[in-house]
Amino acid sequence: MADIDNEQVIQVLKTILKRLVQLVPILFVVITLTFVLTRMIPGNPAAILLGPQASPADIARMQEELGLNKPMLEQYVNYLTGISQGDFGKSISYNRPVLSLILERLPATLQITLTSMVLAVFIGVPIGVFSAVKQYSAFDYIFMILALVGVSMPIFWLGLMLVLVFSVKLGWFAVLGMGSLQNGFWDVVQHMVLPVVCLTTIPTATFARITRSSMLEVVNKESIKALRARGIRESLVIWKHALKNALPPLITVIGMQLASAFSGAILTETIFSWPGMGMLIYSAVFNRDYALIQGAVLFIAIIFVFVNLIVDLIYLVINPRVNYEGGGTP
Amino acid sequence: MNDQILQVNNLKTYFFTASGTAKAVDGVSFTMNRGQIMGIVGESGSGKSVTASSLIRLLPKTGSIVDGEVIFDGHDMRRIANRELLKLRGSEISMIFQDPMTSLDPVFKIGDQMIELIRTHKNLSQQEAYRTAVEMLHLVGIPEPESRMNAYPHELSGGMCQRVIIAMAISCQPKFIIADEPTTALDVTVQAQILGLLKKLRDEMGVSILMITHNLGIVWEMCDTVMVMYGGTTVEYTEMAQLYANPLHPYTWGLLDSMPRLSAPPVEELKAIPGTPPDLRLTGGCCAFYNRCPYMREICAKEVPPLVEVEPGHLVACHRQNGDKTLVRGEVNQDD
Numbered sequence: 001m002a003d004i005d006n007e008q009v010i011q012v013l014k015t016i017l018k019r020l021v022q023l024v025p026i027l028f029v030v031i032t033l034t035f036v037l038t039r040m041i042p043g044n045p046a047a048i049l050l051g052p053q054a055s056p057a058d059i060a061r062m063q064e065e066l067g068l069n070k071p072m073l074e075q076y077v078n079y080l081t082g083i084s085q086g087d088f089g090k091s092i093s094y095n096r097p098v099l100s101l102i103l104e105r106l107p108a109t110l111q112i113t114l115t116s117m118v119l120a121v122f123i124g125v126p127i128g129v130f131s132a133v134k135q136y137s138a139f140d141y142i143f144m145i146l147a148l149v150g151v152s153m154p155i156f157w158l159g160l161m162l163v164l165v166f167s168v169k170l171g172w173f174a175v176l177g178m179g180s181l182q183n184g185f186w187d188v189v190q191h192m193v194l195p196v197v198c199l200t201t202i203p204t205a206t207f208a209r210i211t212r213s214s215m216l217e218v219v220n221k222e223s224i225k226a227l228r229a230r231g232i233r234e235s236l237v238i239w240k241h242a243l244k245n246a247l248p249p250l251i252t253v254i255g256m257q258l259a260s261a262f263s264g265a266i267l268t269e270t271i272f273s274w275p276g277m278g279m280l281i282y283s284a285v286f287n288r289d290y291a292l293i294q295g296a297v298l299f300i301a302i303i304f305v306f307v308n309l310i311v312d313l314i315y316l317v318i319n320p321r322v323n324y325e326g327g328g329t330p
Numbered sequence: 331m332n333d334q335i336l337q338v339n340n341l342k343t344y345f346f347t348a349s350g351t352a353k354a355v356d357g358v359s360f361t362m363n364r365g366q367i368m369g370i371v372g373e374s375g376s377g378k379s380v381t382a383s384s385l386i387r388l389l390p391k392t393g394s395i396v397d398g399e400v401i402f403d404g405h406d407m408r409r410i411a412n413r414e415l416l417k418l419r420g421s422e423i424s425m426i427f428q429d430p431m432t433s434l435d436p437v438f439k440i441g442d443q444m445i446e447l448i449r450t451h452k453n454l455s456q457q458e459a460y461r462t463a464v465e466m467l468h469l470v471g472i473p474e475p476e477s478r479m480n481a482y483p484h485e486l487s488g489g490m491c492q493r494v495i496i497a498m499a500i501s502c503q504p505k506f507i508i509a510d511e512p513t514t515a516l517d518v519t520v521q522a523q524i525l526g527l528l529k530k531l532r533d534e535m536g537v538s539i540l541m542i543t544h545n546l547g548i549v550w551e552m553c554d555t556v557m558v559m560y561g562g563t564t565v566e567y568t569e570m571a572q573l574y575a576n577p578l579h580p581y582t583w584g585l586l587d588s589m590p591r592l593s594a595p596p597v598e599e600l601k602a603i604p605g606t607p608p609d610l611r612l613t614g615g616c617c618a619f620y621n622r623c624p625y626m627r628e629i630c631a632k633e634v635p636p637l638v639e640v641e642p643g644h645l646v647a648c649h650r651q652n653g654d655k656t657l658v659r660g661e662v663n664q665d666d
Contacts, residue, residue, distance in 0.1 A: 226433040229388050230447050230498065231420030244437050319437060322481040 011316055023302075030301040031083065034294045035076055044068075045288035049092055066092055079294070088298070089291030093283065098295035101280060106299075107176060109276030113261040116196045120203035122253060125243075127204075128211025131236055132219060143208060150205025150211040155264050159198045159271035166194060173264070176273040195221045195272040197263055214246035221245070235317045247318050255311035259304045335506060335538050336362040336385070341398035343377075343384045350611035354380040354393065356562040364505070367532055367539045371546060371585065372504030375607040377562035378542045382508045385540075386419050390483035403505060417538075421451040424499035428511035430491035434483040440494055444501060451502045454508075466497040470527060489520035496527060500535065507531070510542045525552060546585055550574065558582050561608045561618030564637055568644040578646045580623045583659050617649065625650055625657055 046062035047054060054062075063069045067078070082089055088098040127147070131140040167175040179191030218224065219242050227237045262277065269278030277296060284292035343355040354375045363369050370378040384395055385407060393650060400407040405418065419425075425435040435443055444463035448454060454462065460479070467475035471491040483491055492512065499507055513521035529552060531537050541552055549556050549570065556573050558566040558581065566579040577583060584603035605622040617623070620630035630647045637647040640656075650657040 195552065222427055222429060222432040223435045225388065226425070226427055227435065229386065229425040229427075230419070230450070231416045232450055233416065241435050241438070245435065296431055321436065321484050
């Protein structure tokens with residue numbers, strides 16, 4: 001028992017270390033790209049900040065104050081130096097340090113993205129499993145059509161429709177904001193329902209489809225037939241053996257969906273006025289708030305990398321044939 | 331004392347597909363005694379594996395047993411409830427599959443899979459099941475069984491995996507083992523070891539073994555009785571010694587001719603049976619082998635040959651081998 005498990009622990013540590021080392025060049029590229037791209041957005045931050053009535057002289061003074069008239073390279077070096085010291089710069093529209101703004105908004109985003117991911121896994125995966133087990137049944141057809149609709153739906157359209165039907169027409173749920181625990185738990189839930197439904201739909205549909213196709217591949221395997229020949233209960237054959245075999249593609253997709261839920265949150269939060277990272281980024285772009293855009297994108301990039309790291313670690317645990325040193329499955 | 335463990339009467343297993351009904355097994359009958367090894371020989375698509383799977387109702391969704399009777403040790407296998415069937419599978423009847431590398435679950439440790447099986451069928455604690463598993467691995471000749479318990483299937487060689495599968499197959503003291511091409515995927519030297527192991531199980535534990543194979547050499551070595559299948563039907567069924575001494579069906583001759591022999595002169599070419607096995611959706615109404623048979627006569631394309639006892643204990647289904655008329659192997663077909 002001990003020797004093999006030790007080996008696994010070493011593998012996990014090595015993977016983590018490797019990823020942390022890889023993080024440095026990835027972040028460097030992300031920083032550089034966002035720096036360049038934000039400056040390619042048309043529009044002058046100083047002009048936007050001062051409003052349409054500002055005179056050219058005011059704008060020029062403001063630019064100087066913000067350090068935007070310095071050469072690009074100098075701004076870039078300053079920015080890099082700042083980051084290496086943990087200073088992500090100052091948001092011009094909020095007039096506050098970027099890092100504290102992000103950390104303040106992050107919990108709200110995590111609240112809806114993580115809730116919707118957990119829901120999507122617990123709804124999508126069982127649907128996929130049942131669809132695969134009962135392939136070509138009415139259940140399979142109905143849910144796969146729904147899933148197809150689900151993955152094809154644009155998130156902003158879904159969000160607007162949800163608001164229109166459930167808030168405006170039916171008045172069941174609040175349209176805007178987060179609600180507060182002071183008004184009771186139900187207030188929070190009521191505000192969360194629509195944004196969470198909006199963020200859950202696509203991942204649920206995706207997970208159902210991936211689980212179904214991955215399960216279909218697995219259930220026809222000889223090893224599954226062999227389990228049945230050994231008299232193992234059907235529920236164990238499906239939910240323990242087949243599902244574990246079918247997990248790798250599912251884990252990858254869960255990781256990808258979790259990461260893209262953060263970008264999906266930009267649209268969802270804007271539609272539902274949910275005060276999270278998404279709204280923050282939206283307003284930062286709108287205000288040409290360079291430091292804030294860069295900081296937020298950098299933060300999301302870090303989340304992406306960590307989600308991928310977690311996916312890889314889960315691979316190590318669920319699939320014994322994966323060996324990152326050897327470079328994949330033998 | 332009842333010596334018979336398995337009785338199969340007129341078994342018919344059909345596959346219902348969009349393009350028609352495939353008669354994979356079409357009226358097969360045989361019996362097996364305790365401690366006996368029986369071989370079923372035939373090409374791919376002859377229905378031998380489906381026959382074996384039908385015994386424990388392990389068929390894909392499109393297939394079903396449409397007629398016949400399978401009596402295993404007093405159980406009517408066609409009629410018993412699923413729950414009873416699951417109890418028999420893996421405990422009284424074990425099955426060994428062709429490819430050992432794919433018949434173990436790749437994402438669970440060998441020990442966990444063995445303990446799961448043992449605890450499914452026996453009321454044992456985790457520790458007791460662990461000890462039983464180690465003992466079984468030891469019994470099938472796996473060195474360092476304790477450390478193998480922690481191995482994943484991909485960490486073992488094919489021969490080792492097949493030993494693990496045999497260890498699993500015998501861990502609940504089965505009365506009957508179905509071995510579906512148990513050595514086809516293995517190296518020749520490993521094949522001999524695995525066959526020796528199976529034979530030892532019969533000799534020491536009194537297990538009956540049904541060997542499915544396309545290799546007549548394995549049949550010579552292992553079996554007491556043998557059934558040759560073609561196109562879902564029995565073409566020849568007899569004692570091993572009798573088939574060895576006096577094979578009678580043209581298809582059996584074809585199988586014998588196509589076996590490589592080391593003693594053959596180097597220039598002699600292997601004689602393959604020309605043509606391919608019949609489309610199982612179209613069989614019936616004639617001898618399934620007639621279009622590949624060098625001894626074919628008009629009647630062969632018109633009538634299904636009955637399975638006739640041409641000499642005591644020797645059944646053959648051939649229009650030209652029904653007792654009175656005997657065909658001689660290698661005889662030139664005078665119709666040609």
